[in-house]
Amino acid sequence: MKNNRRDFLKISGITGIGLIGAASCVQANQSENMSARVPEQKFNMAGYAAPKLDVVRIGIVGLGNRGSGTVRRLASIEGVEIKALCDLEPDRVKKSADLIAPLGHKPDQYSGQEDEWKKMCDRPDLDLIAIVTPWHLHTPMCVYAMEHGKHAYTELPAATTIEECWQLVETSERTKMHCIQMSAGAGAVNLNMVRQGFFGELIHGEGCYIHDLLLGYNFNKQMYHNMWRLKANIGKSGNLYPQHGLVPLMQYMDINCGDRMDYLSSISSNDFMMNETAKRLAAEDNYWNEYVNRDYRGNMNVTIIRTVKGRTIVMQHDVTSPRPRGGNLLSGTKAIYQSAPPRYAFGHDGWVSEEEFNTLIEKYTPEASKKFREFSESAEKLQRGGHSYYRTSETDWRLIDCLRNGLPLDRNVYEAAASSAIIPLSIWSVSNRSNSIDYPDFTRGAWKTNPRGMDINLERGGGTTKLL
Ligand SMILES: NC(=O)c1ccc[n+]([C@@H]2O[C@H](COP(=O)([O-])OP(=O)(O)OC[C@H]3O[C@@H](n4cnc5c(N)ncnc54)[C@H](O)[C@@H]3O)[C@@H](O)[C@H]2O)c1
Secondary structure, eight states, X not given: OHHHHHHHHHHHHHXXXXXXXXXXXXXXXXXXXXXXXXOOOOSOOTTOOOOOOSSEEEEEEOOSTTHHHHHHHHHTBTTEEEEEEEESSHHHHHXXXXXXXXXXXXXXXXXXXXXXXXXXXXXXXXXXXXXXXXXXXXXXXXXXXXXXXXXXXXXXXXXXXXXXXXXXXXXXXXXXXXXXXXXXXXXXXXXXXXXXTTTOSEEEEXXXXXXXXXXXXXXXXXXXXXXXXXXXXXXXXXXXXXXXXXXXXXXXXXXXXXXXXXXXXXXXXXXXXXXXXXXXXXXXXXXXXXXXXXXBOOSOEEEEEEETTSOEEEEEEESSSSSOOOOOEEEESSOEEEETTEEEESSTTOXXXXXXXXXXXXXXXXXXXXXXXXXXXXXXXXXXXXXXXXXXXXXXXXHHHHHHHTOOOSOOHHHHHHHHHHHHHHHXXXXXXXXXXXXXXXXXXXXXXXXXXXXXXXXXXXOOOOBO
């Protein structure tokens, strides 16, 4: 059965549409994606350290809700020079440039045209492009940046099809430019616990993106550029935004450096909320007419993954239901962690006391987090205040610190590709009655020997870059 399906996927670029029928273009498209070429590994980016940079010269594209914060987060790190900013809308570029002027940054401003960001990437005096645009632009922008000698630091998800995942891997290996995703990452305390055997053998993890985006975000004319995020929910039913839940689990489970995701199955509910909302809004405002009776994604998606070493992962994705934000779980042979609320247990009799919890956190906080905390506490107001989008994350800081110290990065392109691949794979599985589908091995066998990233105890050095 498994092999038959694999053969089907291989030939589906030719016969897929005939077999499936016109009923599901999405299904046919995904089948084509599954049969993407597998490029030979010419260079292994796992553990790669790019030549040391004293100053990291950055260009940032996409200055909307998130990107305006990205400008401030990166500008708040020692040794960063923000040299260029780009958005379609000139006022957004000016606003972000004004924000960081007090820190001495005088970025050149690019705006107005869809392809203006390419001019920014063409410049020889940039080291890194930060990408904070709508999802469909991430891979083209990462690839172009790397082709032009820049590291790519992209918002989630790095890619939306298997073909795009391979493009990122192949380009990063060929150009020796890093391609990593922002923000989503392991809780460093838990990662330290995993590595010190606190959980015993890991058995199972659960992660999710459960965040009610219905009215305040997706059906809100003011929120996203050209309604991109609502449109992304049309014609694709699966897990569309996996990284916040999946990347930490991948890091705990040594995915791509000791284990690897083997296959997944995915199931989605119907859409009970988005079309109803579109109809209700359209009854009062014609603007919403084009969103009525569209093929919205099922409101809840559940995807289950098995790793080669026999661990299991459950991922959930729901951006419409009226419920509090979801949490994650990590379960091993000796202990369990749950994130909402944060707590640990060693058995079925209950969770550890608050006092014991605090002792555990203190004991297992790794060196990198201690350094980051120390620098954050002594930083000026710009770094510390306001919305979380404006506060430099440990991921931002580690990226710049590693580049400035000539160290391997915590993350790599294989993580970006594997954590993005669940999107097309889950869509395929949902549209095929939850049949399982094999996970591509973006490392092409190197996962067995790849070194771990996430140097949370600064064993290779670093920890020298301050926050401003
Ligand atoms: N990691 C997190 O916690 C987190 C939080 C929020 C958003 N995000 C991610 O950030 C990204 C952006 O989300 P957002 O909420 O800021 O969206 P947004 O619509 O507010 O911003 C997107 C910006 O990109 C610009 N843009 C679009 N096309 C462009 C082009 N061709 N050239 C230059 N600029 C262009 C738009 O003008 C807009 O300012 C998404 O990938 C989203 O998933 C991540």
